[in-house]
Amino acid sequence: MLELKKICYHPATAEEPVLQEISLIARLGTPLIISGPSGSGKTSLIEIISGLSKPQKGIITFRGEKIKASKRRSISGVVFQFPERHFIGLNVLQELRLGHRRLSHEEIYAALKRVGLSNINIKKTPEELSGGQQRRLSIAVQLTRNPEILLLDEPTAGLDWSVKDEIIKLIKQISSNIILIIVTHEPQIFKSINVSSYQLRNRRLKRMPLQEP
């Protein structure tokens, strides 16, 4: 179990706090869907959980114990938004090895199998794969590191409906033995699977005057 208690994040370069008093729990086996409009701090929250940035206030615990940013980095796998734009391997095999340099063939096929890509030719360039296969590959790259926490930033953004379905099915399959955290602006499309949810508020709304009834 991963728990955030009253996390506040206010980077020096931001005029206002990006995250205020965020408390949530993510459990093994049940994906946590964090939703919120654009600018509500979803990507920042992924960066904090995965140890890429540090909150100013609040505590993060993993299996009941406080966990530092450096440790969070080592146990987290992050798939950022539009991961296919950042493929740099010349082929699928090279791309997978970016996640873990000394991968054995068994480990390569285990990662590909977990994301339903066991039949692809690993000598293909990542660009030759379909949109859904590319998203699967970027998840496989993170899985090669055997993360305890897998974080997906907008995994269904920019995909057509059939491919969104493909990714939802994959999320259902991989969620059984990992803490899976998904941030999305379209939480309704995850309704077909058993998830827990957390909603971030729109920061800009806080500055709007209350309307009289």
Ligand SMILES: Nc1ncnc2c1ncn2[C@@H]1O[C@H](COP(=O)(O)OP(=O)(O)O)[C@@H](O)[C@H]1O
């Ligand atoms: N390091 C930073 N410096 C300044 N502003 C930031 C920083 N990180 C995030 N922000 C601001 O915080 C807000 C939330 O950003 P982000 O986490 O990317 O939201 P989301 O992913 O929900 O769209 C944005 O307005 C962004 O400009």
Ligand SMILES: [Mg+2]
């Ligand atoms: Mg974002």
